[in-house]
Amino acid sequence: MIPVDLLIDKILPAFITFYLVSLGHSIFEKSGILNLAIDGIFFAATGAAILGAYLLLPIIPYPPIAGSVLAVLVSILLGLFMSTVLTFLPISHGAVGLSLQFFSYGVGIILGYSVRMRYGTVYQIAYTREDVLELLVISIVIGLTLHVLIEKTKLGVAIRAVGENPHSASALGVKVMHIRIIAAIIGFALMGLGASLFILSWQRTWDFRQYSQGYGWLAFATALAAGRHPIMLIPVSLLFGGLASTQTDISASLKVPTDVAKLIPFLAALILMLVYSSTGLRKIFASPSSLGKPYYKEEKSI
Amino acid sequence: MTSPLLSITGINKSFPGGVIALDDVSMEFYPGEVTAILGENGAGKSTLVKILYGIYSPDKGDIFFQGKRIVIGSPIDAIKKGIVMVSQIPQLIDRLTVAENLSLSLTSVGLFESMKNVRRVFKEISDKIGIKINPDAKVWSLNYTQKQLVEIARAVLLDAKVLILDEALTYLPVEERRKFYVYLQRFKEEGRSIVLITHKIPEALEISDRIYILRRGKVVGSLVRENATLEQIRELMFGEAAKLITYERFSNPYEIQVGEPIIQVENLVVEGEYGEIAVNKVSFKARAGEIIGIAGIVGNGQRELLEALVGLRRIRSGRVIIDGVDVSNKGVGVIREKGVGFIPDQPLRYAVSAENTIVENIAALFSRQQVVINWSSMIEITNKLIKEYSIYPPNPNIHVKLLSGGNIMKVVVSRELEYATRALLAYNPTRGLDEATATFVRKKIKEKAVGDKVSIVFASEDLDEVLQLSDAVFVMNRGVLYGPFDPVSTPRSKIEELMVM
């Protein structure tokens, strides 16, 4: 039986973090842009979260919400840059994504560091336990709504169309840039929100060295392992979030270094990715056909 | 006389690097008329279409719609004006349903609306024009004709004033094409305008009221159908190259010996992209020096059959025997090692590496088993091929991406013919080439079969090509292979019937 404290203070916040970040990432990638900036933008959003909790207080009186709002804004800003540049110019998604990752690490440190030095811990600006339960409900509702949006509505169809084949989609009458911008706003808003919860409800501490811990990559792996499916993401996020958040407890009870527990989610992500891609499940969870392919709009862009 | 519905005046379009695609092109499209734009590959047809549909913008010149000057900035602008295009490759997205595809063009459907209304409207239109397609079917499950029907239904749904058919019906057999003519006739009667883009002269003569001929980006002829003759159009389309072009059958100078066949295919079953049966119990034999031509509409299993023969696709059951050895599922490497050349569909995409030089592209095939490449012998082969096929520029160390499409195709064809000591497998070996080069390539293929006793199996969507080259004709329809038929004695109509039944 899992103790309630562990559940509410660690497992649930970790689940919500991973669920929102991987959900946003999935929606964004469905529009056909490979998001290799995820880890950087995740970290930049965490820096924005603690800065926002103080900076935006005059406008938004509840610190954690103020933090989340700034995280969402910073994340959207970086995401829009990536989305528009990659739709406007036929350049490598991988190169832009990774470059933006490093850039965003720098942005994250600059946003978060001075606040961290001035105020120390994040406890006083974090979400409460009641908030966590509310956030849990909200995330699940967002997930289900997005599932319906993607599968049933014209916007969802347009996002999938642009990810499958931007040229055909454009010939059918879709404005590729508009749809990718919408997907970027939805996706990066969720990624920013999730990243803010990483700091404001799960870790409750911020350190600039967190940029090398790779939680953003773990969310990336979560999305891959769940085939970018909003419903499948729930169990996978719970599993990875659960493992990532209980690593110290696992290491204490099994008497192994914490690195063993840190290792497990990455290993599990790798193995799950392999299982999905080497079995029949590949068809169901296949990536969008044009994911990561530079979009040549012919010479119009010049 | 009525005024034109759509007209263009003085359109110029050049691409960076100084290539002039369209040079002072003016055309008028009248309501209630079919206007054909004829020209061979590279004449500027597709650039013109892309300008009309808002994919390109012209450097100079104006577009007038119902007498007013308009700017078409994107396909959705064109759609809103009532200009709708159906192209040769259906612009539908495979993993979406029919209704989902259609919803993307309908500005009346809101972003957060479901597919309910689209489904209803599509049903209404389908009943009206008499097509039976389930709006919830995924597009990949439809065949080529059905996809084109969906495109036509889309045009009706969008209340198209101008319907552009960009080679959309060109590769359909006459019978199937005539089915579409019924819809087009109704379109005309309603005062709409149809623009038919094609490189096949008979197709243009069949239905159009007015014909424009494009050559090297210029309008070289504007004819009314009644006054047009095939010879005259041919002269205008090809200019001085006309004498190099022939559709005469290449006959085999002697009888194919009744010896052991090189390629034997027995009861072959192959799966398609989505696990469906793409090739269904196909059997045939190809002897030394014999050319087997497989006719059929795109998507009837020809691709899968050829890919299975060369080892690119898994064989579910049945056997492929080359030179007496069972090579089923042995992989491309083993099959190629037996002296099998292969020209896939879209060779520029699948049969060449643009970032590498000509000699590297050739060495990749001829030296793939060596550890260290003998470059001097590779240069020798390359120079020989460059001379024989007059590849331009004649420099083995130039990057393939700097060559024109026709010259890249020559690199591919020459390399594979040189390599093919026993057999050659090919799919649409001349697609995308200008007619003079296409004739040249077909001649080379024939020479190879006759001269080196190589057995050749090829599929083509162009029935003229199949009839010109083959010693035995087969027809492939929904994975089943019919034949062999004698290309001389079998009536064309019988073959076309088999293609569509």
Add this chain to the structure above:
Amino acid sequence: MKYGGLIVVALSLLTGIGVFALFSWSIGINPYYVIESILTTFIFPGIVKDFLILSLLGYALLIAFKGSLWNIGAEGQMHMAIIASVYVTLILFFTTEKSLPIHVSIGVVLLSIVLATIAGALWGGLAGAIKAYTGVDEVPVTLILNYIAYFIGNILVYGPFRGKYVWGYVRTDLLPAPYKLSISVKKTITGDPIVDTLNGYLVEAIIYSSWITALIIVAIFTYWLFNKSSLGLKIKILGSNPDYLVTLGVNVKKTTVTAFMLSGAIAGLTGALYYHGALWRLEYPLEYQTMGYGYLAILVTWLSMLDMKFIPISAYIVSALIMGSQRVSSLPVVREAFAVIGLGGAEIAFRLLMFGSVLLSYSILRFIQDYEIRVVKS
């Protein structure tokens, strides 16, 4: 555009330095100090070490990148290799002697280097095999493998590799002196800046002479691979059009794995050389200990435009930028300014921003160059 590529590289670097200078200026530092500091680093003997390691890793990545296999995992491949070397030198053949017979020293070092190279090749090959046989994109796989390598290293350093002479630190023992590859040279200072700089380069070259030898061998091998061998041609075609490779009957999976193994092997070799020549021990946690050479090497390889001639040049530029940004951070004016805005201790943000903006400008500007190529085609 013949010099298009060079212009792109130059503009990217200028953008990076520009962002750096702009940021400095915004926090009240005279950009003159920053630019001067970075530019003088280009003639600074201290960058030889980074230059050699980054050149080696640049070649490692070049082999994979030529095949459009985006090996982001040099970091992990290096670490797995260092783990192998640590095992050989600190577990199997640990010694407290100050000197050993020369043949023993050479034997142990060679064994360590060979095993490290194999370890790197296997770790790279693992990513290649995953890519080849399951089709999972190699970028997330190599990244995840980097983390797995860090954590494996950490577990080992915490447990079986923890040293006997470490006074409570979580780290391994120091590499025994007989196994050290660097040659210690005593520096003399004359006071003449030109003589001292030249002398400095000479001293560094002697200290790292084994790395220079390795670099020459690796460069020759890379040249042979891509200009003489059929494997190299296959890798190049894999990068340009894998579909063509398939229709040729070449085993694409095998080619992918081999390219990854070669890439990992050179990264592994570099890891061993770095350990024997400069690192000398592993310290917990690994992810903060090394300089992130594996990631910097991506920058080096990209800036070389995948042209092997330019690998050392771009490695030199990157080393100068990295060292330069460190030197800037240690300027008293800069430290003061950082402390004022509350960023004291987080100067790494500077480097990340510069690193990111150089790469970003490069990725975007490259488009102009690619576009020129399409011009000729049409």
